[in-house]
Amino acid sequence: MIINHPLLGPRDAAEFTYLGDAALIHRPDWAAPDALPQFTDYGYLRDNPAGLHRELWFHEGGDRSWLVVTRDTTTHEITSVELARDVARREGRST
Amino acid sequence: MRYSGLRVIKEALTGHKGWGAAWRDPDPQPAYDYVIIGGGGHGLATAYYLAKIYGQKRIAVLEKGWIGGGNVGRNTTIIRSNYLLDGSEPFYEFSLKLWEGLEQDLNYNAMVSQRGILNLIHSDAQRDAFIRRGNAMILNGADADLLTTAQIKERYPFLNTDNARFPIKGGLAQHRGGTVRHDAVAWGYARAADKLGVDIIQNCEVTGFLIEDGVCKGVETSRGTIKAGKVASCVAGSSSRVMAKAGMRLPIESHVLQAFVSEGLKPVLPGVITFGAGHFYCSQSDKGGLVFGGDIDGYNSYAQRGNLPVVEDVCEGGMAIFPMLGRARLLRMWGGIMDMSMDGSPIIDRTHIERLYFNGGWCYGGFKATPASGYVYAHLLAKDEPHPTAIAYRFDRFNRGLMIDEKGMGNQPNLH
Ligand SMILES: Cc1cc2nc3c(=O)[nH]c(=O)nc-3n(C[C@H](O)[C@H](O)[C@H](O)COP(=O)(O)OP(=O)(O)OC[C@H]3O[C@@H](n4cnc5c(N)ncnc54)[C@H](O)[C@@H]3O)c2cc1C
Numbered sequence: 001m002i003i004n005h006p007l008l009g010p011r012d013a014a015e016f017t018y019l020g021d022a023a024l025i026h027r028p029d030w031a032a033p034d035a036l037p038q039f040t041d042y043g044y045l046r047d048n049p050a051g052l053h054r055e056l057w058f059h060e061g062g063d064r065s066w067l068v069v070t071r072d073t074t075t076h077e078i079t080s081v082e083l084a085r086d087v088a089r090r091e092g093r094s095t
Numbered sequence: 096m097r098y099s100g101l102r103v104i105k106e107a108l109t110g111h112k113g114w115g116a117a118w119r120d121p122d123p124q125p126a127y128d129y130v131i132i133g134g135g136g137h138g139l140a141t142a143y144y145l146a147k148i149y150g151q152k153r154i155a156v157l158e159k160g161w162i163g164g165g166n167v168g169r170n171t172t173i174i175r176s177n178y179l180l181d182g183s184e185p186f187y188e189f190s191l192k193l194w195e196g197l198e199q200d201l202n203y204n205a206m207v208s209q210r211g212i213l214n215l216i217h218s219d220a221q222r223d224a225f226i227r228r229g230n231a232m233i234l235n236g237a238d239a240d241l242l243t244t245a246q247i248k249e250r251y252p253f254l255n256t257d258n259a260r261f262p263i264k265g266g267l268a269q270h271r272g273g274t275v276r277h278d279a280v281a282w283g284y285a286r287a288a289d290k291l292g293v294d295i296i297q298n299c300e301v302t303g304f305l306i307e308d309g310v311c312k313g314v315e316t317s318r319g320t321i322k323a324g325k326v327a328s329c330v331a332g333s334s335s336r337v338m339a340k341a342g343m344r345l346p347i348e349s350h351v352l353q354a355f356v357s358e359g360l361k362p363v364l365p366g367v368i369t370f371g372a373g374h375f376y377c378s379q380s381d382k383g384g385l386v387f388g389g390d391i392d393g394y395n396s397y398a399q400r401g402n403l404p405v406v407e408d409v410c411e412g413g414m415a416i417f418p419m420l421g422r423a424r425l426l427r428m429w430g431g432i433m434d435m436s437m438d439g440s441p442i443i444d445r446t447h448i449e450r451l452y453f454n455g456g457w458c459y460g461g462f463k464a465t466p467a468s469g470y471v472y473a474h475l476l477a478k479d480e481p482h483p484t485a486i487a488y489r490f491d492r493f494n495r496g497l498m499i500d501e502k503g504m505g506n507q508p509n510l511h
Contacts, residue, residue, distance in 0.1 A: 020348065020509075040494040043493070046346070046347065048344075055395065
């Protein structure tokens with residue numbers, strides 16, 4: 001797989017490590033009254049879809065940026081790559 | 096028909112005209128007591144033990160393709176019970192004992208071969224960990240044997256014991272481990288279950304569940320609605336897809352694992368060798384092919400094929416420890432979809448939906464579990480309580496902090 005890094009251009013996926021579903025950007029609020037069940041879901045439950053999947057990849061063997069990659073889990077085709085920072089800002093998780 | 100040596104001779108003399116089909120090809124009935132989803136090793140074994148040990152009737156196994164087309168027909172056939180933790184070792188040892196009597200029980204030649212498995216040691220810390228694991232195995236009634244480098248050299252003279260990064264400093268052997276002909280496991284259970292009246296229904300995909308007031312009453316399939324007293328999901332890599340139809344999210348990610356087989360060679364490798372530090376393991380099939388593999392690719396996948404970086408990694412690991420591999424040509428490579436759980440251990444449990452049961456999260460190690468998985472799942476289905484060897488495999492272990500994490504990796508499925 002080739003990941004088209006937004007800053008560095010096309011890179012071999014072997015340069016990256018994989019974390020998982022990009023929903024992990026949305027860490028629950030530790031002070032919420034239902035924080036415990038929320039963290040159980042966050043830590044352990046996954047959608048695991050067959051089809052389009054937004055996921056976090058870390059450019060460990062490169063510029064060490066986190067990316068959000070949209071990839072089809074049935075074909076491995078990658079349709080979009082963004083800096084995780086931009087996604088987190090857009091989704092209100094970071095300034 | 097009973098299979099025997101005499102029968103082979105008789106059929107040979109009469110043109111092999113009397114064998115007949117090994118199982119029926121029935122149309123689905125409108126209702127069953129038990130509907131098992133998934134005709135892999137685990138689903139077929141569950142049906143067999145439900146009928147044989149627990150005396151249940153009106154059982155169907157629904158398979159979306161053909162039986163044995165999933166992971167049971169794609170794995171590298173290794174059986175062993177060399178686990179550390181109390182939640183796991185009694186279960187896997189129960190499984191190994193069932194393997195030891197399986198062929199007589201099923202009247203089917205599954206080529207169970209206890210040729211032994213060896214895990215290589217490269218450092219003092221690893222030796223300490225393996226001694227601890229060996230002791231845990233022995234405490235649970237399994238066998239474990241710590242081998243010196245000299246003993247390993249004598250048995251496997253072709254191993255490179257002096258690799259600069261990973262010199263071989265010994266190994267943990269389980270002599271009762273080995274390999275089994277994987278397809279024959281599916282076929283043997285199918286034939287034996289069919290004989291006990293189980294309907295094995297192929298080309299029948301489950302597309303939804305009939306759930307009324309929190310009770311599961313049957314399934315929708317590509318061959319119509321089928322009512323059921325109890326519904327048991329057993330679909331390995333497809334677990335999340337199937338259970339999503341019942342509105343459930345699982346502590347599972349699906350990942351691809353690749354495997355490789357070389358051209359057929361004369362016997363060169365007498366057992367199974369695992370080089371965990373180098374992400375490589377190998378055995379030789381009875382046909383002569385070297386069967387080997389390594390790590391999962393590491394990203395979510397339902398594609399049943401992997402990518403080249405892992406191919407390279409596996410071959411590098413192989414060449415480091417097992418240089419003669421470089422002289423063999425690769426015949427085939429393939430992939431299968433692993434139900435990687437959050438702690439690397441399986442789940443065999445009821446769900447929050449009444450009469451809907453779940454079996455999955457087998458990661459890359461569910462083949463060896465096949466007999467015990469079927470047995471304990473049948474126990475759960477028939478008695479509504481867990482089998483004594485499977486009490487730890489609960490859904491709620493994740494929110495209760497009772498993970499069964501053999502490798503100590505945490506909730507990161509691609510590291511188990
Ligand atoms: C390359 C590779 C190597 C492996 N090596 C080993 C090893 O050496 N030792 C070991 O112990 N384990 C190994 N494993 C793991 C082992 O193969 C699996 O854990 C085990 O086979 C899973 O259980 P199963 O046989 O029931 O799965 P499967 O054979 O995958 O059965 C599941 C079945 O469910 C069916 N299904 C899915 N969705 C539906 C639906 N909606 N309706 C109806 N049916 C459906 C599928 O078609 C499939 O036939 C390996 C796996 C792979 C891929």
